[in-house]
Amino acid sequence: MGLTCQKQEFYICDLYSFCAVYSIFDFVAINAGGTAPQKLCPTAWFYVNKQAFNAIKPTISFYSFIQIQTISFYSFIQIQSMFSQVRMPSTSSVLSAYSTFVASAMLVKTMLHEVQTMAKQLVPQQLQDKILSGIGRLLGDPSSQMTLVIDEFNGYTMNQIFEASQIYLQTKISPEVSRLRVSRSPREKNLLVTIYKGEKVIEVFEGIQLKWELVSITEKQLPMGGDKPERRSLELSFLKKNMEKVLSSYLPYVVERSEMIKEENKVVKLYFLGNPHGGAVGGGAWGSINLDHPSTFETLAMDLKLKEDLIKDLDRFVRRRKFYKRVGKTWKRGYLLHGPPGTGKTSLIAAMANYLKFDIYDLELTSLQRNSQFRNLLVSTKNRSIIVIEDIDCSTTLQDRQAGRNNQTTTQLTLSGLLNFIDGLWSSCGDERIIVLTTNHKDRLDPALLRPGRMDMHIHMSYCTPYGFKTLASNYLGVSNHRLFTEIERLITEVEVTPAEIAEELMKSEEADVALEGLVEFLKAKIAENKSNGEAKEVDEQGTERRDVVESEKVVETKRQKIGSRELEISDYMPCSYSFSVEENQSCLL
Ligand SMILES: Nc1ncnc2c1ncn2[C@@H]1O[C@H](COP(=O)(O)OP(=O)(O)OP(=O)(O)O)[C@@H](O)[C@H]1O
Structure with missing residues (x-):
């Protein structure tokens, strides 16, 4: 809005400056002996003032406008009479004319504020923008080129538009490009391929032709030595008439695309x-x-x-x-x-x-x-x-x-x-x-x-089941079937064994036979250990209430309890008994 006000002020001031400058040149010409401009001048003065009146009359009071007219006309006559004398004007008359102009300018400035305030209230913002962009179009040549310069850094921070554009341009590199810059940050998976300085990328977006170029300036050597700092910018050129579309559609599109590319290549931290x-x-x-x-x-x-x-x-x-x-x-x-x-x-x-x-x-x-x-x-x-x-x-x-x-x-x-x-x-x-x-x-x-x-x-998440074992065997050994599978699946149902324990056994050998035989031994040993632990407990607690059951009975009992409760048990056919609460699951599936 600040820019808009300045423009309005500029245009209206222009009318008055034009009037004053025209007057001076006109009367210099008269003094030089011309005749025609003498007739033309009052016509021009009235024409310009009429235009000004038409432009502002709906927004300022008639009284204010008459004031402007009187003062500017008085200045005009003063200048005219000053320069139409055969002899040069005296210093006092020049100063008097100057002060009249200053007064006139100040009043005009005050009036302009009035006009702007009222214009802001009366003319909708969109209309104001349209009028100004229309005037801008009239003044500028729409067929000329416009270049946006996107510097790599804003002070000490990276310019996000530069970063986004670089990522985006990776996907637009054409066979015509002959030099590329390749880099990779520590532990990043993907290479960053960007255009080299002086290289160009051309693309068409919604009918607009756009040209990207990487510009690099090497700064003077620092006093302390070291590498010469490089200042990089991307320059984006297009026809001036497409300025609005480039700013409001193209650049946001570039940023959005770069976000998507970043997401695809993202390394999870x-x-x-x-x-x-x-x-x-x-x-x-x-x-x-x-x-x-x-x-x-x-x-x-x-x-x-x-x-x-x-x-x-x-x-x-x-x-x-x-x-x-x-x-x-x-x-x-x-x-x-x-x-x-x-x-x-x-x-x-x-x-x-x-x-x-x-x-x-x-x-x-x-x-x-x-x-x-x-x-x-x-x-x-x-x-x-x-x-x-x-x-x-x-x-x-x-x-x-x-x-x-x-x-x-x-x-x-x-x-x-x-x-x-x-x-x-x-x-x-x-x-x-x-x-x-x-x-x-x-x-x-x-x-x-x-x-x-x-x-x-x-x-x-619970102990491993036969289905879980098969998944692990497939992951670790690459086998989906084996003569020992039936025995292992039976043993797994008899003992509480975690996927971590099974994974550890399967990692002991790359040969499926050796690893699976090792797992059978491990499971048998675990069952035996559990049995002896259970029996030992039974002996310890003889004479008191028998609280512990052997491990296999305990597993069955736990499953029975879960099925009886609201939890949906899936362990009957899955590796590890994961379960969802039915109620919670429903609430999450809104
Ligand atoms: N369900 C599973 N599927 C595949 N591998 C598993 C599974 N459970 C455990 N593992 C293996 O066991 C290792 C240890 O598992 P993990 O640390 O995920 O278990 P946890 O339940 O988080 O244990 P803790 O409660 O001690 O933190 C894993 O690195 C993985 O190799």
């Missing part, structure tokens, strides 16, 4: 607590490395149906930005992974991150003392991330509340601080967040954490 006492806002407390965890949904020994359900749930979550906005819910999703150690909880988190290309923030609660630290850390996490709190049951402070010791203060890290983040006001700072809590002992968690709606999905 694992953030961990570097300095929890340091500047948390701005990410200072988080250190990061590339997440090289190879776990994916393909390699994970999970029931196929459960895997598909989870993938669908994640897909639904990421594409529902508008839905969350419409229903007034913060765009986040919580998963509680529970089950014994070595059943794949961490592997599942890595698989989720690799699938969604979301960064992971590993939040170690035991290293925090206060809710404020916790909040600062959460505020400094980025969108499209998974915040993980592993072994939530092991946090002493959170256990305090469960134990009934009401020693929480506002300065301590408390369960309510955590819950506040999960579904309180703090949860709304940031978009597309996934929160994953893991525990080996769901029964030890505070009921407040388990209340329906708090964590959207509870995923039970």
